[in-house]
Amino acid sequence: MMLHFRIFAVLAVPMLTLAVPTPVENPELFKRVISGAQGVDCGVTKFTAVVVEAAAQQAANYINSGISAGRGNYPHQFYNREGFVFLAGCNAPFYVFPIMNSGIYNGSVPGPDRVVIGSVKGADAAFCGVLSHTGGRGPDGFLQCTVI
16 A cells, blocks of 8 residues: 555646646736726716727727737728827827727627727727717718717
């Protein structure tokens, strides 16, 4: 019996050291810095600064990773043909990404509202504003939401 225990102990101790998790740096998991995130009022829908920042961070994550989500390939570049005036510190190129109070957009139905980010530098970006298709001209028209 003692021999079996010794064999077990000799084999088990090295296995324990292999099972200890080691920290691995993964830049994709770091929180993105989104400057200037604020709450907005889109008339029918309001978004808190927390919801705005979360959507903007996800957009920055996708841009930094070179991937997109959904049939609309979000985030995608927004050319601002309407001439919206965005917040100071937000510069082109601009990107739009679905924003919703029910959680972070994951490729499903995007809903009518979009967070706009710009001044993308590596993993960081600036919050520019939020746009809504609700009340916009035509099926693809936007209205700018009010910062609150």
